[in-house]
Amino acid sequence: MTTGTASVTAAVWSALGRVRDPELDEPITDLGFVHELVVDEPEVRARLRLPTYFCAPNFAYLMVADAVDAIRAVPGVERADVRLEDHFAAEEINAGVAAGAGFPDSFPGEAVNELDELRRTFRRKAHTAALERACRVLLAGGSRVEELAELTLRDVPASPEKDSLLRRRRELGLPVAPESPLFVDDDGVRVPVDQLALRLRFAQAVRVSIDGNASFCRGLLRTRYGEEGTG
Amino acid sequence: MYTKDGESYFIVDSHVHAWDGSLTNQANRYGKGFIECFYDYHRNLSPEGWVWPLEKFEKYGEETLVRDLFDEGYVDKGIFQPTYLSDFYVNGFNTTEQNGAVAEKYPDKFIVNGAWDPRNGETGLKNLEMLAQRWNLKGVKLYTAEWKGISRGWKLTDPWAYRYLEKCEELGIVNIHVHKGPTIYPLNRDAFDVHDVDEAATMFPGLRFIVEHCGLPRLEDFCWIATQEPNVYGGLAVAMPFIHTRPRYFAQVIGELLYWLDENRLTFASDYAIWHPRWLIEKFVDFQIPEDMQAEYGALTTEIKKKILGLNAARLYDLDVPREAQVQPEPADSGEAVGSAPVVSA
Numbered sequence: 001m002t003t004g005t006a007s008v009t010a011a012v013w014s015a016l017g018r019v020r021d022p023e024l025d026e027p028i029t030d031l032g033f034v035h036e037l038v039v040d041e042p043e044v045r046a047r048l049r050l051p052t053y054f055c056a057p058n059f060a061y062l063m064v065a066d067a068v069d070a071i072r073a074v075p076g077v078e079r080a081d082v083r084l085e086d087h088f089a090a091e092e093i094n095a096g097v098a099a100g101a102g103f104p105d106s107f108p109g110e111a112v113n114e115l116d117e118l119r120r121t122f123r124r125k126a127h128t129a130a131l132e133r134a135c136r137v138l139l140a141g142g143s144r145v146e147e148l149a150e151l152t153l154r155d156v157p158a159s160p161e162k163d164s165l166l167r168r169r170r171e172l173g174l175p176v177a178p179e180s181p182l183f184v185d186d187d188g189v190r191v192p193v194d195q196l197a198l199r200l201r202f203a204q205a206v207r208v209s210i211d212g213n214a215s216f217c218r219g220l221l222r223t224r225y226g227e228e229g230t231g
Numbered sequence: 232m233y234t235k236d237g238e239s240y241f242i243v244d245s246h247v248h249a250w251d252g253s254l255t256n257q258a259n260r261y262g263k264g265f266i267e268c269f270y271d272y273h274r275n276l277s278p279e280g281w282v283w284p285l286e287k288f289e290k291y292g293e294e295t296l297v298r299d300l301f302d303e304g305y306v307d308k309g310i311f312q313p314t315y316l317s318d319f320y321v322n323g324f325n326t327t328e329q330n331g332a333v334a335e336k337y338p339d340k341f342i343v344n345g346a347w348d349p350r351n352g353e354t355g356l357k358n359l360e361m362l363a364q365r366w367n368l369k370g371v372k373l374y375t376a377e378w379k380g381i382s383r384g385w386k387l388t389d390p391w392a393y394r395y396l397e398k399c400e401e402l403g404i405v406n407i408h409v410h411k412g413p414t415i416y417p418l419n420r421d422a423f424d425v426h427d428v429d430e431a432a433t434m435f436p437g438l439r440f441i442v443e444h445c446g447l448p449r450l451e452d453f454c455w456i457a458t459q460e461p462n463v464y465g466g467l468a469v470a471m472p473f474i475h476t477r478p479r480y481f482a483q484v485i486g487e488l489l490y491w492l493d494e495n496r497l498t499f500a501s502d503y504a505i506w507h508p509r510w511l512i513e514k515f516v517d518f519q520i521p522e523d524m525q526a527e528y529g530a531l532t533t534e535i536k537k538k539i540l541g542l543n544a545a546r547l548y549d550l551d552v553p554r555e556a557q558v559q560p561e562p563a564d565s566g567e568a569v570g571s572a573p574v575v576s577a
Contacts, residue, residue, distance in 0.1 A: 023448075052271065053264035056413045056422055088264055103419055110383050111418040118421055125451075205451040205491065208483045212473075213448040215480065223275040 008076045009039045015070040016046070022119050023059050024214040025126040031214070032221050033063065035085070042078035044071050049085045051220035057089040058115055061106065064097045120172075124186045127168040129210050131183065132203035133161045145200060149193035154178035232556065233305035233540075235516050240537055241556035243544035244300060244508050246408075246443065246468040246500030247309040247341075249333050250325040253290040261378070262319035273505050276472035281507055291504055293333050301340060304501075304508035307541065308550060310342045312372035312408055312443075318379060331366050342548055344370040344408065349391035350379050356398055363402040369548055371404055372443075376412025376422060384415035387427040396435050406547050407431075408466065410443040423449045425456060432460040439547060441498065444469035445488060454491035464547070465492060467539070468500035471511045474518055482520045486528030494535045498544045512540065534558045 016037070017029045028034055028048065036047035046067060050060060064084050071080040082097065084090045089107075096106025104111045134156050135148055141157065153176065156162045169176050174188045181190040183199070191199050233240040252266030270288050283291075300306040311330035315323045323329065327345045334341035345362045347355055362368060376384045385392065387409065399407065415422040425446045432440045445465035446453025457463040465488055473481040488497055499515070501508040516536055520528050537558055545552050 052268045054268050054413045058418055107418050113419045115419055205454050205487050208487055209450040212480050219275050220271055223271045
């Protein structure tokens with residue numbers, strides 16, 4: 001549900017589309033997590049909901065906090081009232097994000113650090129999966145597995161898979177120049193040819209896992225709220 | 232026993248419950264949220280005609296359980312995996328004693344597994360001894376996301392967890408079923424992370440670590456660990472029902488598991504009453520990896536299916552398997568595991 005000035009509403013929706021579920025690596029708008037959006041300039045009210053009551057609280061916190069940041073950055077918006085609904089830790093998360101308390105202070109005694117490392121772990125997974133998808137494009141085009149070790153980003157044909165890989169490399173701070181090696185590890189180091197097949201096979205498991213989780217979560221959200229609730 | 236096309240399948244359902252999630256047993260909103268979350272799993276992945284009303288799902292009773300598993304569900308042996316959730320349910324969700332009371336009424340049908348929680352310290356160690364003696368435990372189910380007071384879970388690598396694993400070795404409790412959940416202390420860590428299993432499996436080579444729902448939602452991390460640790464197994468609860476709603480994804484999961492582990496380290500489970508074993512077993516026996524995926528994953532043979540549906544768990548729990556359901560022992564390696572993968576022989 002959306003109301004308000006069309007242009008601001010569109011800008012807010014678009015900003016929320018850049019907020020991703022850190023675990024599933026998809027926009028919360030596509031996943032159906034934004035259940036309500038009311039733009040009443042200069043205030044924006046948003047309600048988020050998740051596939052289960054017990055979705056991991058750390059990921060939930062990140063999405064609420066990221067949504068607040070994204071909305072506040074839209075010109076014309078001064079206040080963002082974002083709340084998570086129907087979740088076991090909704091009260092702590094909503095209060096913590098609203099107060100800008102940070103994660104450990106939102107869960108005193110239960111968390112010791114911010115969520116940067118957690119986010120980074122899942123960005124690495126997202127990169128691994130994106131790399132595998134890009135390699136599949138190359139393999140379908142006739143490349144052999146061992147050749148991947150020598151290729152650069154320039155060798156990947158323009159495709160949604162390439163765009164996706166570049167975006168994830170940027171997020172991790174990995175080089176995106178055309179002459180940069182294609183098959184690199186989490187730290188940007190080129191994977192040697194003798195390890196490549198195994199790494200590619202593992203990347204496939206990562207991709208299967210992320211895709212599977214995303215699909216299961218969509219299904220659970222539909223089950224929980226019915227078709228209308230899925231964005 | 233399930234028989235199809237002249238083949239007999241000995242069925243061990245490695246993960247069943249006799250739970251009480253009813254309103255009167257719910258201690259708070261968490262108990263309500265927990266059973267409703269299970270119910271959504273049930274509704275989301277069960278075929279039409281297999282979905283129960285919530286009230287029945289919350290508390291189905293012993294007669295329904297026994298009929299569903301053994302009369303209608305082809306199950307030869309069901310393994311009770313207790314889930315205490317004492318902070319969520321007045322009398323617990325399903326405890327060793329509650330499961331045991333049912334098991335005693337139906338001799339030879341069930342295996343009773345116990346549970347422990349390292350946060351119970353010395354007292355818990357004593358209780359484990361008593362539990363082991365009372366129920367002749369061969370296995371335990373550990374739920375690392377269980378809440379206890381202000382605590383939001385624990386890890387297998389916690390010092391007290393090692394004390395309990397040592398106690399398991401001493402007591403002959405060799406099957407350690409590990410179940411990850413959404414919370415763990417500290418909350419800033421990934422609660423579903425399975426890396427603590429890696430370390431524990433290395434430290435305790437005499438124990439088998441059966442990771443429930445094969446590490447989902449961290450399938451890849453589970454595979455990576457299991458390929459290196461010969462005493463790590465994958466329990467297929469939660470993975471199985473995708474066979475109906477998303478058969479291609481199911482094929483990928485089974486394909487990945489067979490690639491990284493081998494066919495001797497996967498065990499069938501319904502997670503009853505979340506899903507009914509009957510349709511899972513029928514569909515699995517009929518299942519094949521889609522043709523366009525076979526170049527990548529190979530095909531499922533009858534022998535693989537027999538192992539997964541019962542023979543592997545029978546080996547873990549020393550169960551007698553009728554001759555007609557056995558497969559020929561293999562002389563050498565059975566799987567196509569990779570990397571430094573140790574392969575477990577049949």
